[in-house]
Amino acid sequence: MVSRVVFGRGSFNQLDEIISPKRLNVNAPFIFLVDDVFKGNSWLTSRIPLAYGDKVLYISANEEPKTSQVDALVEEIILTTKERPSGIIGIGGGTIMDLAKAVSIMLTNDGESKDYQGWDLVKNPAIYHVGIPTISGTGAEVSRTTVLTGPDKKLGINSDHTPFDQVILDPELTKDVPKAQWFYTGMDCYIHCIESLNGTFLNAFSQSYGEKAFQLCKELFLDNNLTAEEAQDKLMMASWHGGMSIAYSQVGVAHAMSYGLSYVLGTKHGIGNCIVFDHLEEFYPEGVKLFKQMKSKHNIELPQNLCADLSDEEFDTMIQVALNLEPLWENAIGKNWKKVITPEKLKELYQNM
Ligand code: NAD
Ligand code: ZN
Secondary structure (H helix, E strand, C coil): CCCEEEECCCHHHHHHHHHHHHCCCCCCCEEEEEEHHHCCCHHHHCCCCCCCCCEEEEECCCCCCEHHHHHHHHHHHHHHCCCCCCEEEEEECHHHHHHHHHHHHHCCCCCCHHHHCEECCCCCCCCCEEEEECCCCCCCCCCCCCEEECCCCEEEEECCCCCCCEEEECHHHHCCCCHHHHHHHHHHHHHHHHHHHCCCCCCHHHHHHHHHHHHHHHHHHHCCCCCHHHHHHHHHHHHHHHHHHHHCCCCCHHHHHHHHHHHHHCCCHHHHHHHHHCCCCCCCHHHHHHHHHHHHHCCCCCCCCCCCCCCHHHHHHHHHHHHCCHHHHHHHHCCCHHHHCCHHHHHHHHHCC
8 A cells, every 4th residue: 555645735835845854865866757748837847846966757648658668767767867766756647657656666676667567576665656646537646556568468567566655645736637538537437446346356445445436436427516626636536545446356347458459559548448438338237327427428429430440460469468367357257257258259349449
């Protein structure tokens, strides 16, 4: 679990006070990985507390994190700092959260990040790392994974060393998120709840967080009586609870299939989950019904026929990436999932998307 967290509008201003005691010495800088959507945004960047050799690296979130990108960032940091950094601070959405977690792990573990994709492969504790989300829904700020696309798979580095040492939850940072992106990333949280609550891995720990996040999502996406500020505050906490819910269970069919879409077509996580989930009535009838209501209430049009022109080879890759996520299928369907989920079945589903 994340060991320390602060919550509140304006809590970003406490960053200096929070990280200063963690500075190892004047040659060990803090590295800020910041979503480049904030480049030139002085409202946010003027409050990043820089001292000594601290550096801001602006990173585009247009593509999801890759293992090669993590390795390149780690090399750049090693080559341009006098000593191992005092800490990595990620400021952005799930993309930046995941990069910050992965870079902090790879600064203390040998080899390439692709070698650590899987469960509990990380040997050494990561360096001090702080997550400051600026868009809510993924739960990446709280989870024990960092999802990376590698040369042969899209899979997280799941480990006890992955979670942040400190998270700053300042809902005000999410105020300028564009509407469609707000919906897609918010639906990631909603889908986490549905997959966790309807999964065979469910236990009282996951259920208690999942039910709270589910209730917040219904309020957020279907009720009319929240102010913008209340909605930002609540979505940030829904994301946190949704992330906690899957920390002790698993996600399911939408995530497995969305990873396949992302691997072959580069479809991003939030929108990819929405595209898939829209076609999963047979697995999550109630959840999909509510999702369709939310989609229409917010006038969201999802892309159609994404897979119409795929070759057989591309379908095979997509299906293989999805099938490889065995724990997700076992959670969704049960131990005998291979009897239900065949390559033919997945092809049929993908062909509708
Ligand atoms: P994102 O980080 O890709 O950001 C989406 C878009 O929103 C980007 O264009 C970004 O620049 C913009 N943005 C972010 N904050 C903004 C702000 N305050 N104002 C204006 N624009 C802003 O989106 P995401 O949905 O948060 O993250 C998706 C990523 O998270 C994927 O890579 C996915 O694999 C990962 N993920 C990780 C976990 C985990 O547990 N580690 C869980 C779910 C998803
Ligand atoms: Zn997700």
